[in-house]
Each structure stands twice: as structure tokens, then as C-alpha cells.
Amino acid sequence: MSTYTPEEIKAIVSAPMNVGMAIAMVDMGIISTAIESVAMTKAIAGAAKKHPHNSIIQAAFSDEALKATKFDKPDVKPEDIKSGAYVEAAIAETHEVVAMLQDKAPEAEIAEYKQFVYNCGEAVAQAAGSGLFGRGTKVSEAEAQTLAKLKAALEI
Numbered sequence: 001m002s003t004y005t006p007e008e009i010k011a012i013v014s015a016p017m018n019v020g021m022a023i024a025m026v027d028m029g030i031i032s033t034a035i036e037s038v039a040m041t042k043a044i045a046g047a048a049k050k051h052p053h054n055s056i057i058q059a060a061f062s063d064e065a066l067k068a069t070k071f072d073k074p075d076v077k078p079e080d081i082k083s084g085a086y087v088e089a090a091i092a093e094t095h096e097v098v099a100m101l102q103d104k105a106p107e108a109e110i111a112e113y114k115q116f117v118y119n120c121g122e123a124v125a126q127a128a129g130s131g132l133f134g135r136g137t138k139v140s141e142a143e144a145q146t147l148a149k150l151k152a153a154l155e156i
Helices: 008-028 030-045 055-061 063-068 077-085 084-102 107-127 141-154
Strands: none
Touching: 008 030, 008 055, 008 063, 008 084, 008 107, 008 141, 030 107, 055 107, 063 107, 077 141, 084 107, 107 141
16 A cells, blocks of 8 residues: 655545536536535545545545645636636646556556546536526536546546
């Protein structure tokens, strides 16, 4: 099992969080964003239990690791959301993490981590629908397009 620096752990955790946030923000609503935040929290909090044999996920998403990791508040500007720059930044961040993992973890675990990142975005997209109180169509067109872009970028 590889050891990771605190900065690497922070990056491993930040990538799926930023992907989830990017998905939530492409189709933002007051109620739906709150519901999607809960879905993101559940996906992150349950990662270690769901992936017990993945050393990457165990190192970064265990209860102890999550408690020890300090996160910076993301600097998200409305124009970054509207232009798609935030989605691109989240994808670029994920690529950087995957590149860092190449010499530290088995390819199968990296593939599982990439799928986990995608699944976090998918959980957010499916958490709330459009319309009044988030009861409409679960995955909006904007979310579906962003998920497709993410899937292609992650090559999964």
C-alpha cells in the first residue's frame, strides 16, 4: 500500500468533490442543490466502506483521513459555471490526480478510483430533479451532457 502526502490525500479527495460540485452547478436550484450536496456527502462518506480493497480510496476516504484533511473553500465564479470552465477545471484536476497515482497504485485501483469519481458526479445528478422542489426529471440535459463529457475524459 502506497503512502500519500497530505497534499496528495487532499487532491485525491478534492477531485470527486469538485466533480460533484460541477455537476450540481450546471443546473443549480435552491432546493435541488441542497439535495445534491447531501448526495455528494453520502458518496464521499461511504467511499471507504464501498471500496474496502482499494488502497487509494482507503488512504483518502477513511473516517480518519477525512477528519484530518483540511479543505479550502472553492473559488467559484458565476462566469466559470456559465462558460463551463468549472467543469473543465474539475476534469483537469481529476487528470492530475490520476497522473500522480500512476507510480503509486495498481492500474486496477486507479480505474476503480476514476469510476468512483464518475459515480460521485452521477449520484449528484440523480439526487434531485428539475422543477419545483427538485421533483422533475432527475438528470437534466445539462447534467447528462456534463456526465458524458466526464465519462469521455476519464475514459471509462
